[in-house]
Amino acid sequence: MSLLKKLFGSDRSDRVLSHGDYARRYAEHVRRRFPDISVEAKIGADAAASHVIWTTPGGTVARQYFGNWYSRLAGGEDIDLLMAAQLDEALALDAVHGAPELRQILPVIKSAAWAETTRRQLEGSGLDTTNAAFVTRPFVADLIVTYVVDTESSMHFVTAELLDELGLDAAQLHETALGNLADRLTALTIEGGDGRYAMRLDSNYDASMLLVLDRWRDRVPMDGPILVAAPSRDTVLLGAADDPxxxxxxxxxxxxxxxxxxxxxxxxxxxWSGGRLVPADAH
Known part of the structure; x- marks a missing residue:
């Protein structure tokens, strides 16, 4: 089975809307229900970076992100029911205004290329990049860390503005996110054998677990240094470094x-050697 079929299902992959089309269709869904509200779709590098901007007649501006809602569409849920539930949740929870709980903040591994693309899109959107920029920090090689607020039914990135609202600095945000990620260690599994393994979690934060590799390294049945690859967010491969x-x-x-x-x-x-990750080709 191809990776695409594995992710989206063998009979649906060619019928799933792009995240941009989903964002625009959802914006139109909101307009039909609330014609007095101005709704604009902002298309990011992926679904989690895309959102709609609501502007009420009184001038209140808020944003609603997609994240897991688009993933549920790819998983086979009916789009009309999905959008109705998404809008109802936003209204019921006041999700576009409400402050997140700290336990909902998690770290996400992204590529440096994604971060650069997102930065350029943000600059081209006309938004204040000082406040709207996603909080990021370097990780290793061409990977960076960013942060999301994950309520299980929706997901959006932590921006500089939100970080200020939470009363945290960048270091505190990182430690909070790592602590929340570590709470998921019980769901982590290791598959494979003969010096070749894969780490599995939940298809969303698998790669993020590299941030706390020191807390689960002993579950990998290999002695000595190991090699690690994270080609996608849900794929972490491990191998014996002493295998030529x-x-x-x-x-x-x-x-x-x-x-x-x-x-x-x-x-x-x-x-992974000496308690940290470094590029293997730099060893």
């Missing part, structure tokens, strides 16, 4: 997956 063929093998697999997946990260292979 492992680096080339992981690199080839990572390139293939990164080229096919809807959520690519990096085709670089990393090395």
């Amino acid at each position: 063929d492992m680096l080339a093998s992981l690199a080839e697999i990572a390139r293939t997956i990164a080229a096919q997946t809807a959520y690519p990260l990096s085709d670089r292979v990393l090395r």
Whole structure:
């Protein structure tokens, strides 16, 4: 089964709306229900970076992000029912205004290329990039860390403006997100054998678990340094660093997956040694 079929289902992959089309269709759904509200779709690099901007007749401006709602569409849910539920939740929870709980903040691994694309789109949108920019920090090689508020039914990125509202600095945000991520360690599993393994979590935060690799390294049945590849958000591959063929093998697999997946990260292979990740080709 191809990776695309694995993600979206063998009989639906060619019928799922793009995240941009979903955003525009949802904006139109809101307009029909509330014709007095101005609703504008802003299309980001992926679904989690896309949102609609609501402007009420009184001048109140708010944003609603998509995240998991679009994923549910790809999973086969009816689009009309999905959009109705999305709008009802926003109205019931006042999600476009309400402050998130700290326990809902999680770290997300992204590629540096994604961050640059998102930055350019934000600059071109006319928004104040000082407040609307996503909070990021370097991770390793061509990967960075950003942060989301995940309520299980919706997801949006932590911006500089939201960080200020939460009363946190960047270091506190990172530690909070890592603590929340570590709470999911009980769901982590390791599959494979003979020096080749894959780490599984929930298809959303698998790659993020590399941020707390020190807390689950002992679950991988290999001694000594290991090689790691994270070609997509839901794929983390591990191999024995003392295998002379492992680096080339992981690199080839990572390139293939990164080229096919809807959520690519990096085709670089990393090395875990001495309690930290470094690029394997720099060792």
